[in-house]
Amino acid sequence: MSRVRHDPPGLRALLDTIETQRSGCEMAGSPLYADVLDAVASDVVAGGTCARVLAPLADAPFGDAVLLRFLAAVHLLVLEGAEPDLASQYPSAGGQHGPAVGSLFVAAVARHEDRVVGLLDLGVQTNEVGRSVALLGGYLELARAGLPLRVLEVGASAGLNLGFDRFRYEAGDQAFGPAESRLRFVEPWLGAAPDLDVDLVVASRRGCDLDPIDPTTPAGRLRLRAYVWPDQPPRRARLDAAIAVACEHPVAVDRADAVSWLDAQLAEPSPGALTVVVHSIVFQYLPPDDRRAFLALLDDAGARASHDAPLAWLRMEPGGDRAETRLTTWPRGATELLATSAFHGPPVAWQLARPVSA
Numbered sequence: 001m002s003r004v005r006h007d008p009p010g011l012r013a014l015l016d017t018i019e020t021q022r023s024g025c026e027m028a029g030s031p032l033y034a035d036v037l038d039a040v041a042s043d044v045v046a047g048g049t050c051a052r053v054l055a056p057l058a059d060a061p062f063g064d065a066v067l068l069r070f071l072a073a074v075h076l077l078v079l080e081g082a083e084p085d086l087a088s089q090y091p092s093a094g095g096q097h098g099p100a101v102g103s104l105f106v107a108a109v110a111r112h113e114d115r116v117v118g119l120l121d122l123g124v125q126t127n128e129v130g131r132s133v134a135l136l137g138g139y140l141e142l143a144r145a146g147l148p149l150r151v152l153e154v155g156a157s158a159g160l161n162l163g164f165d166r167f168r169y170e171a172g173d174q175a176f177g178p179a180e181s182r183l184r185f186v187e188p189w190l191g192a193a194p195d196l197d198v199d200l201v202v203a204s205r206r207g208c209d210l211d212p213i214d215p216t217t218p219a220g221r222l223r224l225r226a227y228v229w230p231d232q233p234p235r236r237a238r239l240d241a242a243i244a245v246a247c248e249h250p251v252a253v254d255r256a257d258a259v260s261w262l263d264a265q266l267a268e269p270s271p272g273a274l275t276v277v278v279h280s281i282v283f284q285y286l287p288p289d290d291r292r293a294f295l296a297l298l299d300d301a302g303a304r305a306s307h308d309a310p311l312a313w314l315r316m317e318p319g320g321d322r323a324e325t326r327l328t329t330w331p332r333g334a335t336e337l338l339a340t341s342a343f344h345g346p347p348v349a350w351q352l353a354r355p356v357s358a
Contacts (some may be wrong), residue, residue, distance in 0.1 A: 010164070032283040152275065169196060172187075184241075277313050
C-alpha cells in the first residue's frame with residue numbers, strides 16, 4: 001500500500017504501524033486481516049472513527065501490539081453476536097471473506113466506538129498452542145537428563161501450553177503424548193523430527209500472567225477465540241481442543257508480572273528436579289528494564305545451578321521473519337538453536353542434530 005505522506009508525525013507513525021501489521025498478517029496467512037487493515041489505514045487518513053480510536057496510541061511501540069488488540073476487540077464483538085453484518089465476512093462466525101470486509105469492519109468500529117476503546121486496554125492473549133510443537137523438542141532434550149521437570153511459564157495467558165505433555169504428537173512411526181488426547185499434531189515437523197521416544201515426567205507446572213484468562217469459563221473461552229485470526233480455522237480448532245484438555249486438567253496461572261514472579265520462583269534451587277523457565281512470543285512485550293532484570297535473574301539462578309538442581313531457559317521468540325526456539329542449560333551455560341517455525345507454530349523445522357548436554 002503506497003500513499004504520499006504529508007502527515008503529522010503521530011499520524012505517520014500510526015500509518016507505519018498499520019502497514020507493518022498488515023504485511024505481517026499477509027505473510028502469516030490472513031488475507032482477511034490484510035484487507036481489514038487496508039481499510040483501517042484509509043479511515044485513519046480520512047480522519048474517521050479508526051483515527052479517533054487509535055490516535056491516542058499512535059506513539060506506542062510496535063511491541064505493545066496495538067493493532068492486534070484492536071483487531072481482537074472487534075472480533076470479540078463478532079463472536080458475541082453484536083455484529084451480524086461483519087460476521088457474514090468472518091469464517092470464525094460462519095461467514096465468508098469478501099470484498100466488503102474492510103468497510104464493514106470500519107462501520108462496526110463506528111457503531112461500538114466506546115466498547116472498542118475499552119477493550120483496547122486488554123493485553124494480547126494469543127495463547128497459541130501450536131507453539132507447543134516447537135517447544136516440545138526442548139522439553140524432550142531436557143528429559144534426557146533423567147530428572148522430572150519443574151515447568152515455569154512466563155506470560156502464560158490461560159496456561160494452555162503448560163499442558164504440552166497432554167497433547168498428542170505424531171511423526172512417522174514415532175509418537176509422544178496420550179493417544180486419546182483431544183489435541184493431535186500429525187506430522188507437524190518439516191523433515192526430521194526430534195526423538196519422541198523419551199520418558200518425560202512433569203513434576204510440577206505453574207505460570208504467571210499480568211491478566212490470566214480462565215479457559216474453563218465461557219467468557220474466558222470467548223476472549224481466547226477473539227485473538228485467533230478469523231480466517232485461520234485450523235488454529236481455532238487447535239485452540240478449542242486445548243481448551244477441552246485444560247478443562248480436564250486445570251493448571252495454576254498466577255496474576256503477577258514476569259520479574260517479581262520469576263524472582264520468587266527461582267529464589268531457592270529445587271534439588272531432584274530440572275527447573276525450566278519457558279516462554280513463547282513474550283519477550284518483545286516486556287519493557288526494556290524488565291528484560292534486563294529477567295536476564296539478570298536467570299544469570300544469578302544459573303550461577304547457583306548444579307547437576308542435582310539444574311536450570312534451563314526454553315524460549316520461542318522472533319528471529320527475523322521466523323520464530324526461533326532456543327535452549328540454554330545450566331550449570332554449563334550453553335545455548336543451542338533447537339528449531340525454527342512460523343510464529344504460530346507448525347510446520348516446525350527441527351535444527352538440532354545431536355542431544356543437548358546437561
